Amino acid sequence: MSYCVHCGVELDKSEKRCPLCQTEVINPREPFDEKAVRPYPRRLDPITRQINRRFIGSLITIVLAFPALLCGAIDFSQAGRLTWSAYVIGALILVWSWTVPYYLLRRRSLSGIFIPGVLALLSYLFLIAWLQQDLSWYLPLALPLVLMPAALIFLIIALVWRRLIRGFAIPAAVLIAAGLLIVAIELVLKHAAGGLARPTWSLYALIPCLALATVCLAIARRQAVLDEIKRRLHL
Amino acid sequence: MTAPSPAKTWYRLDNAAKIYPAIMRTRHTTVFRLAALMREPVNPDQLQQALDMTMPRFPQFAVRLRKGIFWYYLEACHKPALIEEDVNNPLRPWSRTDAKKFLFRVRYGDRRISVEFFHALTDGYGASVFLRTLVAAYLSLQGVACPAGDGILDVRDTPTEAEREDAYKRFSNFKVIHRPRETRAFRLQGTLLPGQQLSIICGVCPADPVSQAARRFKVSVTELLVGVYLYQLYRIQQQGGYHTERPVRVSVPINVRRFYPSQTVRNFALYANPGIEPAYGSYSFEEILGLVHHFMRYTINEKYLNAMMCANVAPEKSLLLRISPLPIKNLAMRLVYTWTGESRFTSTVSNLGVVNLPPEMASHVERLEFMLGPSRYNPVNCAVISTNGQVVIQFSATMEETDPQRAFFRHLVRLGIPVRVESNRDWDEFGGK
Incomplete structure (x- = not known):
């Protein structure tokens, strides 16, 4: 019989380490026996999730389809074609494209959910511009104002998802991205208005963002400060 | 003797069982397990035969869970x-496909026969009666006759109505409806194990040193184990960077059959939550043991338990609640459980006590084991059972860290109680490290 030198408990023959403290069993008289009968088998019982995700996806589809069809039918019966209901149907399709793929896709990925969602948003804005018969704002304003934040959000989520950034580096990345985005928005707005494309007011937002990001990055490099913050603020 | 009753096709859930289907989640299975570790390897064919012989004796377990408009109910299931x-x-929790089957599982390992019960069906005592009857039937197929009585039913007898009564309804007298208010308790935190895994650490102690230690402190074995666990949880709270002022409480299920002449094998248990208030100052082990001892003596008596029972049964009698559709009831029960249930204690210590085995069975059964399912908020639970002069303490956890288990067993060793530990840890999984 072997005892854990750390905990003082006797260990079963099947234990290579103490299950309580992970201390390795070193007993020259009775070395660990790989063939010792284990108290529990290795086979895992697969646990099926209680929530049927595909069912939820189907349910959301039905809930969204019902008002879309109703509005379309009323509008068509009155006007003979789709007029105002196109806005409602487009908005419902937009909601569907952001929610349902999460439940329907078997292998969920960031690009599989996020990119179709952004494309749906661009399509909806194009639909509005087309219905209003005014495409002048779509290319210079709508397209960059959707694509720029989408690209930054996608980049940050991908970095976090792949664990390339963690801890306080995440708020630092968010602050840098927010500062840069504000500058880019000002440039786009000025360019669309036909003015000089030079940043002015957005610099007042960029500088504190960068300063705070620097603080976050400094904290991220100091493990002791991080531990203290985690200890004081953990939920 | 109670007269045999005609076969029923459906059953109402008893008072305690009503909440379990509503609160069941992947990480809160509301399932518990009792196992008999045999001295010889288990013969699966004979075990299946023994189960076929045992099932007609327990018609209240041959059921599946169904949804009504207003309540869940148990429907007789005639599948084998x-x-x-x-x-x-x-x-494992009961999934959608499992819901068409029985609400219990009988498993066999190398030398182990185990039964897992959904708590809506029965409590620890009912499960121990089923397991002992099943093991007796199994041994009878191997030529070992085990006498019925003392928790073993004769499989040839006819089931009685008394065995499947809702004892809560029968014994609550409604003189007082009293439930003490409790604040939110300290909650253990750690790294959650991946969804499918459960950490099991089992400590086996000889019964004599445990009872000697309990006598030394002038407390019962349950009070000693609860006191040790509470003290170690308190130390973890004080040293581990948690909110140090939250009360530390441990939920202790109580078998109410001790106080009422009930033969039911359905749920008939209540809970006491002994604990300490770290905000009042620092506590020594002896102080905590004294608090647990007096709290248990104050709580565990017929009158106090009846008041608790009435508080549980009273909402069930409310007309408004009864006419609410099941989805609304489920939502309400989940909310009530979140506010007043698991958040009010840090962990559970369920002591089934000494489970007697007749000598014929004891010579073939090394020990019995008892295990609680994982909870949603409290990642570590502890279950205790004593048989054949051994106290078996099983921790089941959904947390990777083993601090509470380690501290608990080390304390027992310091009290002079030898502990032998085994686990379900697959060391090869960690690269043989």
Whole structure:
């Protein structure tokens, strides 16, 4: 019989380490026996999730389809074609494209959910511009104002998802991205208005963002400060 | 003797059982397990035969869970109950496909016969009666006759109505409806194990040193174990960077059959939550043991328990609640459980006590084991059972860290109680490290 030198408990023959403290069993008289009968088998019982995700996806589809069809039918019966209901149907399709793929896709990925969602948003804005018969704002304003934040959000989520950034580096990345985005928005707005494309007011937002990001990055490099913050603020 | 009753096709859930289907989640299975570790390897064919012989004696267990408009109910299921192989991560919750089957599983391992029960069906005592009757039937097929009585039913007898009564309804007298208010308790935190895994650490102690230690402190064995666990949880709270002023409480299920002449094998248990208030100052082990001892003596008596029972049964009698549709009831029960249930204690210590085995069975059964399923908020639970002069303490956890288990067993060793530990840890999984 072997005892854990750390905990003082006797260990079963099947234990290579103490299950309580992970201390390795070193007993020259009775070395660990790989063939010792284990108290529990290795086979895992697969646990099926209680929530049927595909069912939820189907349910959301039905809930969204019902008002879309109703509005379309009323509008068509009155006007003979789709007029105002196109806005409602487009908005419902937009909601569907952001929610349902999460439940329907078997292998969920960031690009599989996020990119179709952004494309749906661009399509909806194009639909509005087309219905209003005014495409002048779509290319210079709508397209960059959707694509720029989408690209930054996608980049940050991908970095976090792949664990390339963690801890306080995440708020630092968010602050840098927010500062840069504000500058880019000002440039786009000025360019669309036909003015000089030079940043002015957005610099007042960029500088504190960068300063705070620097603080976050400094904290991220100091493990002791991080531990203290985690200890004081953990939920 | 109670007269045999005609076969029923459906059953109402008893008072305690009503909440379990509503609160069941992947990480809160509301399933518990009792196992008999035999001295010889288990013969699966004979175990299946024994189960076929035992099932007619327990018609209240041959049921499946169904949804009504207003309540869940148990519907008689006439499919054969099949045994399953044991697994590394028992206590799986009942899924949609499982819902068409029985609400219990019988598993066999190398030398182990185990039964896993959905808590809506029965409590620890009812499960121990079923397991002992099943093991007796199994041994009878091997030519070992085990006498019925003392928790073993004769499989040839006819089931009685008294065995399947809702004892809560029968014994609550409604003189007082009293439930003490409790604040939110300290909650253990740690790294959650991946979804399918369950950490099982089992400590086996000889019964004599445990009872001697309890006598030394002038407390019962349950009070000693609860006191040790509370003290170690308190130390973890004080040293581990938690909110140090939250009360530390441990939920202790109480078998109410001690106080009422009930033969039911359905749920008939209540809970006491002994604990300490770290905000009042620092506590020594002896102080905590004294608090647990007096709290248990104050709580565990017929009158106090009846008041608790009435508080549980009273909402069930409310007309408004009864006419609410099941989805609304489920939502309400989940909310009530979140506010007043699991958040009010840090962990559970369920002591089934000494489970007697007749000598004929004791010579073939090394020990019995008892295990609780994982909870949603409290990642570590502890279950205790004593048989054949051994106290078996099983921790089941969904947390990777083993601080509470380690501290608990080390304390027992310091009290002079030898502990032998085994686990379900697969060391090869960690690269043989």
